[in-house]
Amino acid sequence: MTTPNSPADLSAFWMPFTANRDFKASPRLLASASGMHYQDVNGRQILDGTAGLWCVALGHAQPKVVKAVQDMVAKLDFAPTFQMGHPAAFELAERLKKYTSDKFSKVFYTNSGSESVDTALKMAIAYHRARGDGTRTRLIGRERGYHGVGFGGISVGGLSNNRKFFGSLLTGVDHLPHTHNLEQNAYSKGQPEWGGHLADDLERIVALHDASNIAAVIVEPISGSAGVFIPPKGYLKRLREICTKHGILLIFDEVITGFGRLGTPFAFDYFDVEPDIVTTAKALTNGTVPMGAVFAKQHIYDTFMDGPAGIEFFHGYTYSGHPIACAAGLATLDVFENEGVLDHAKSMTGYWEDAVHSLKGLPHVIDIRTIGLIAGIELAPRAGQPGARAFEAFKRAFEDGILIRVTGDIIAMSPPLVLEKTHIDELVGKLATILKTLN
Numbered sequence: 001m002t003t004p005n006s007p008a009d010l011s012a013f014w015m016p017f018t019a020n021r022d023f024k025a026s027p028r029l030l031a032s033a034s035g036m037h038y039q040d041v042n043g044r045q046i047l048d049g050t051a052g053l054w055c056v057a058l059g060h061a062q063p064k065v066v067k068a069v070q071d072m073v074a075k076l077d078f079a080p081t082f083q084m085g086h087p088a089a090f091e092l093a094e095r096l097k098k099y100t101s102d103k104f105s106k107v108f109y110t111n112s113g114s115e116s117v118d119t120a121l122k123m124a125i126a127y128h129r130a131r132g133d134g135t136r137t138r139l140i141g142r143e144r145g146y147h148g149v150g151f152g153g154i155s156v157g158g159l160s161n162n163r164k165f166f167g168s169l170l171t172g173v174d175h176l177p178h179t180h181n182l183e184q185n186a187y188s189k190g191q192p193e194w195g196g197h198l199a200d201d202l203e204r205i206v207a208l209h210d211a212s213n214i215a216a217v218i219v220e221p222i223s224g225s226a227g228v229f230i231p232p233k234g235y236l237k238r239l240r241e242i243c244t245k246h247g248i249l250l251i252f253d254e255v256i257t258g259f260g261r262l263g264t265p266f267a268f269d270y271f272d273v274e275p276d277i278v279t280t281a282k283a284l285t286n287g288t289v290p291m292g293a294v295f296a297k298q299h300i301y302d303t304f305m306d307g308p309a310g311i312e313f314f315h316g317y318t319y320s321g322h323p324i325a326c327a328a329g330l331a332t333l334d335v336f337e338n339e340g341v342l343d344h345a346k347s348m349t350g351y352w353e354d355a356v357h358s359l360k361g362l363p364h365v366i367d368i369r370t371i372g373l374i375a376g377i378e379l380a381p382r383a384g385q386p387g388a389r390a391f392e393a394f395k396r397a398f399e400d401g402i403l404i405r406v407t408g409d410i411i412a413m414s415p416p417l418v419l420e421k422t423h424i425d426e427l428v429g430k431l432a433t434i435l436k437t438l439n
């Protein structure tokens with residue numbers, strides 16, 4: 001069914017990560033967005049509980065970002081960054097470096113989280129080779145991890161549906177166990193107490209393969225797409241210690257946690273654990289223009305620069321450092337730095353946590369977990385129909401004017417960081433009503 005403002009024919013667009021037939025039978029079409037809200041093609045306001053897809057940290061159509069994009073598209077529509085450059089790409093890299101408190105001094109641009117992940121994995125393997133440690137090629141991910149959809153990302157990722165249709169994937173990949181455990185950690189606020197010891201499984205993998213064959217470990221500091229899994233206390237520090245001990249690079253995939261989600265610039269700040277490489281995307285440009293960035297430590301870059309003259313890293317994308325994306329990124333950082341966004345986000349986390357945890361005890365709810373401005377609400381699955389209950393909640397929420405995200409039977413919320421208490425009340429209030437009446 002289409003509406004007067006919707007396209008006449010929805011059939012040509014093969015939609016990503018979508019039940020196409022179901023969607024096209026009853027579409028949800030967004031027409032415009034501003035601040036905390038989308039408007040659908042019927043003019044209904046929909047409160048965004050997800051910041052798009054974890055992208056729009058500053059709220060939709062942030063005026064300074066919009067203006068920067070408009071200015072740049074008129075000034076420099078495109079410029080290659082292979083063997084040449086343009087000022088905004090260098091300026092943004094410098095600003096990003098500072099935003100990491102100078103912990104990461106090199107920035108490699110991509111266009112998405114998936115590309116950032118594949119870039120980081122290739123960077124890690126090539127780094128060891130450049131050091132004369134060319135046997136270090138194995139990559140270690142984690143069960144239930146999500147690292148985008150490139151072949152590298154799905155290989156180190158640990159979501160069965162994202163892997164099982166696509167053949168043999170990369171060889172030489174192992175997985176740490178996931179940390180999700182409802183018996184031990186249900187209804188945790190912030191980091192769960194139980195599970196730090198699960199990082200020790202890395203020692204088992206090292207014993208099996210020998211450290212001399214292992215290039216890198218990649219984890220999301222907090223998993224979002226798999227359903228909001230928060231690292232147990234001590235877990236990330238332990239991973240860092242084991243990686244350091246064995247000369248293995250540690251990669252944090254901060255595609256969703258980067259840029260303020262926890263009230264700090266990055267999750268590595270929040271958890272006080274420094275990886276060697278960080279992948280970002282999404283909120284880097286407030287979602288306005290596709291862009292990703294990989295941050296690397298100085299010593300990684302230096303290793304490449306010590307090699308033979310010429311191109312040091314045979315990798316890059318046509319749109320790496322696209323001028324319009326750089327303009328959006330610079331304006332996004334301006335807003336982060338000048339408008340108190342992180343302080344505001346921090347000031348909202350207590351209210352957020354209490355509000356979301358007030359859903360405990362409602363029908364079907366088997367866990368609630370929160371950290372920063374993130375929440376996961378896990379529902380009991382319907383017998384023989386995994387995911388169906390949460391998907392119905394998602395559809396009902398859209399009808400009721402709130403946007404949530406579901407993965408399996410887990411509802412995930414990650415609102416723009418600029419939200420106010422009234423938005424939290426509306427989101428949680430409407431969700432409570434839906435949960436009370438859901439089959």
Ligand SMILES: Cc1ncc(COP(=O)(O)O)c(C=O)c1O
Pocket residue numbers: 111112113114115117146147148149220224225253254255256281282
């Ligand atoms: C942790 C993580 N890595 C990578 C990606 C992939 O990003 P993209 O969809 O921009 O390729 C995502 C997307 O949600 C993500 O959450």
